[in-house]
Amino acid sequence: MGKNTGGEAETVDQFLDSSLESVDSAENLVIEVAQKAGFEEEDLHKIGMSVRESMVNAVVHGNQYSAHKKVHVSVSKGPDRLTIVISDQGKGFDLDALPDPLADNNLLRNCGRGIFLIRAFMDDIQVRRLTPNGTEVTLTKYLVRK
Amino acid sequence: MSVKLSTRQVGDVSVVDVAGRITLGEGSSALRDSLRDMVTKGQKKILLNLAEVSYIDSSGIGELVSGFTTVANQGGQLKLLSLTKRVKDLLQITKLYTVFDVHDDEAAAIRNFK
Numbered sequence: 001m002g003k004n005t006g007g008e009a010e011t012v013d014q015f016l017d018s019s020l021e022s023v024d025s026a027e028n029l030v031i032e033v034a035q036k037a038g039f040e041e042e043d044l045h046k047i048g049m050s051v052r053e054s055m056v057n058a059v060v061h062g063n064q065y066s067a068h069k070k071v072h073v074s075v076s077k078g079p080d081r082l083t084i085v086i087s088d089q090g091k092g093f094d095l096d097a098l099p100d101p102l103a104d105n106n107l108l109r110n111c112g113r114g115i116f117l118i119r120a121f122m123d124d125i126q127v128r129r130l131t132p133n134g135t136e137v138t139l140t141k142y143l144v145r146k
Numbered sequence: 147m148s149v150k151l152s153t154r155q156v157g158d159v160s161v162v163d164v165a166g167r168i169t170l171g172e173g174s175s176a177l178r179d180s181l182r183d184m185v186t187k188g189q190k191k192i193l194l195n196l197a198e199v200s201y202i203d204s205s206g207i208g209e210l211v212s213g214f215t216t217v218a219n220q221g222g223q224l225k226l227l228s229l230t231k232r233v234k235d236l237l238q239i240t241k242l243y244t245v246f247d248v249h250d251d252e253a254a255a256i257r258n259f260k
Contacts (some may be wrong), residue, residue: 013193020171052203056170102241120239
């Protein structure tokens with residue numbers, strides 16, 4: 001695990017196995033950083049769930065549980081935001097090609113809601129293809145100070 | 147804690163008390179196995195009590211949908227009871243809240259089965 005703290009900014013990153021245990025680890029790691037950043041209970045739940053959904057995509061669909069592939073998780077705490085970057089070594093996917101889970105003919109599908117929930121819970125999601133292979137997903141949540 | 151399921155019979159309705167987390171892996175597969183087992187045994191009136199469900203992810207939502215369609219395809223009914231705010235919010239944003247028959251009162255939910 002790497003840790004770089006400077007002033008208010010802090011970045012923690014980990015390389016995790018392609019397993020469901022890593023999904024829990026990443027969620028716990030990010031929630032810990034988000035808590036320190038000052039996010040409250042409801043936002044912590046939304047952030048944690050978004051990380052879970054993104055990690056499941058990386059482990060299950062990206063790396064397909066491969067023992068030879070890792071998932072890189074990086075979480076950065078800035079003065080006004082939390083940024084999480086999750087990268088896998090899989091074939092990648094096209095964000096715009098994902099079916100709409102709210103469409104009538106998709107409503108009763110038993111999968112395909114992960115990215116939709118991330119979009120609902122986070123302030124921003126960016127997806128980038130990595131070379132030679134892999135997908136990098138960047139999630140951002142802004143801290144609203146009361 | 148993952149998920150804990152316990153089933154009790156109220157008349158001809160099987161009430162499944164679900165507690166814990168319904169997430170990809172142990173949680174969602176336990177729910178899937180339990181529902182399939184009940185359908186295989188011919189139970190067609192199933193009430194899922196989600197009052198003690200602390201967390202559900204997209205995989206868990208998928209299992210609820212899958213259970214709903216599996217039971218319906220066998221001519222049965224699956225209803226939901228006592229959603230927590232988080233589960234209710236999730237079903238609302240995924241437009242599934244109106245797909246499921248959701249109740250807050252167990253006795254009323256049981257009476258509602260045909």
